[in-house]
Amino acid sequence: MTALDPAALAGRPTAEATRPAAVRARGLTKVYGSGDAAVRALAGVDVDFAAGAFTAIMGPSGSGKSTLMHLLAGLDGATAGTAYLGDTDITAMDDRQLTELRRNRIGFVFQSFNLLPMFTAEQNVVLPLELAGAPVDRAWMEILVSTLGLADRLSHRPSELSGGQQQRVAIARALIARPDVVFADEPTGNLDSRAGAQVLSFLRQSVRELGRTVIMVTHDPSAAAYADRVVLLADGRIAGDITDPTPEAVLAGLDALRSLDEPAAR
Structure with missing residues (x-):
């Protein structure tokens, strides 16, 4: 399928349908507020995201794309329906369980990088493992550093790195614990076009060469x-x-x- 016309917008099977789902939503609903002020951000969403694939979520402003990602990543609670990470129903988890799940099985890449300014690039990368009390797999670390082109930047602090380099550090941090899935929220929003293209290439490499699963929210067709x-x-x-x-x-x-x-856009 190379383009959509209005008649095609009912959804249809994709090539990823034969792969196991890394993330699933069933009847996922989110309502903010109540009564006359209620806003339905998600209305019974059913969708699968294949393991070992790079999937983008897009839609007009107010379509619910960020809300969907936040519910799938356990960053917000659903009003109704279920979200699964593999076979784990994350909508049934309490706050402690969700914190552990996000630490051990989910990686995040944000628009604003979210690096700690007092730490070096290497310290930022391995921080999730240190917080979890887990050892650093040096062989995996070397693969990430090589793939992301960070070998000569590990001793630098964020203020000494370009925006593109900081985002590559954030990607390495998201991948260091070998999570089941990486969620990327507008990961190129603060980058120029050249740095953005490099970051997107690295995300694609992490899927195709490192076997990761990436789900990205973006407003940019490119x-x-x-x-x-x-x-x-x-x-x-x-x-x-x-x-x-x-x-x-x-x-x-x-x-x-x-x-x-x-007319229905919010």
């Missing part, structure tokens, strides 16, 4: 084109997907969504 699949949301619902995406196909899909659902 960024989404680095993914294996783009899941489209509109008005809190799955509206379709694009496999083997190109920037042109993603733009066409977003345009079709706007033409269908513009």
Whole structure:
């Protein structure tokens, strides 16, 4: 599928459907507020994200894409429905269990990097393991450092690194514990186009060469084109997907969504 037209926005099977799901949502619903002030951010979402794949989530402003990621990552609680990490129902977990799950099985890459300024790049990378009291797998560390081009930057503090280098450190930190899935929230939002392209290439490498699973929220069609699949949301619902995406196909899909659902956009 190279482009979407309005009739195609009902969703259809993708090439990743034959792979096991790393993350699943069933009837996932999120309502903020109550009564007349209630806002339904997600409305019964059913979606699978394949293991060993790079998936982007896109949609118009207010479509629910960030809310979906936060619920799938255990950063927010669902109003109804279930979210699974592998076979684990994370919507049934308490705060302590969710903290342990995020520490051991989920990696995060944020727009703002979130590096600790007093630590070196290497100290920032291994911080999740230190917090968990786990040893550093030096062989895996060397693979990450080599893949991300950080070998000559490990002794530098964040203030001594460019934005692209800081985001590569954040990616290494997200991968160091070999999580089941890495969630990336607008990971190139604070980068120029050249640095952004490098970061996206490294995320794709982490999937194709290191066997990781990445789920990324983005508003940028060019960024989404680095993914294996783009899941489209509109008005809190799955509206379709694009496999083997190109920037042109993603733009066409977003345009079709706007033409269908513009009056309902929040």
